Amino acid sequence: SQTIHQWPATLVQPVGSPLSLECTVEGTSNPNLYWYRQAAGRGLQLLFYSVGIGQISSEVPQNLSASRPQDRQFILSSKKLLLSDSGFYLCAWSAARGSGSNQPQHFGDGTRLSIL
């Protein structure tokens, strides 16, 4: 069966420090991968998605970047964190069976990021 791992679960970082959050998927090949951010009491905002190694699409301009160095690895990074980067970050995957192919997304347990 497929599983998704996301770490760390919580992270407290000072303003101006770098960030690296990692997400890995097991049990599937060539998944679509997604990074979302969720503000407290709100819905999810899509930050990045990827349909393959090295292929990253950014949905909103921001202080963050994403990379996909391996098929089932998705990394969210920042060189210098801002206070506004605080939030709950979620990674997700879906099967890539054609474009717009009605696939559910499967989420990790998220990382709670607090910027001090």
Add this chain to the structure above:
Amino acid sequence: SQQGEEDPQALSIQEGENATMNCSYKTSINNLQWYRQNSGRGLVHLILIRSNEREKHSGRLRVTLDTSKKSSSLLITASRAADTASYFCATALTGGGNKLTFGTGTQLKVEL
């Protein structure tokens, strides 16, 4: 603005009662999905309904889709305390690949 808007924002019911949540959206979709989120956790996929479907069932869940009104509803029958969570609708837009746009969610509390 959000593609999906859930209504109500919060709902409190007694165990055994039915819970109905509504979702409205603005543009043409390939499918609409419902997810559940327990506090501080990731989202769990509940059900997907395609744009050419009108109703779908899964266990105690019933989802309807009215593309003419651009709206969907999620019905949870015979609710349990364990159903307490936030529920989100998400739409896959026509021509948008498998990207989803999430609504703001309904917080459901089921009391004993």
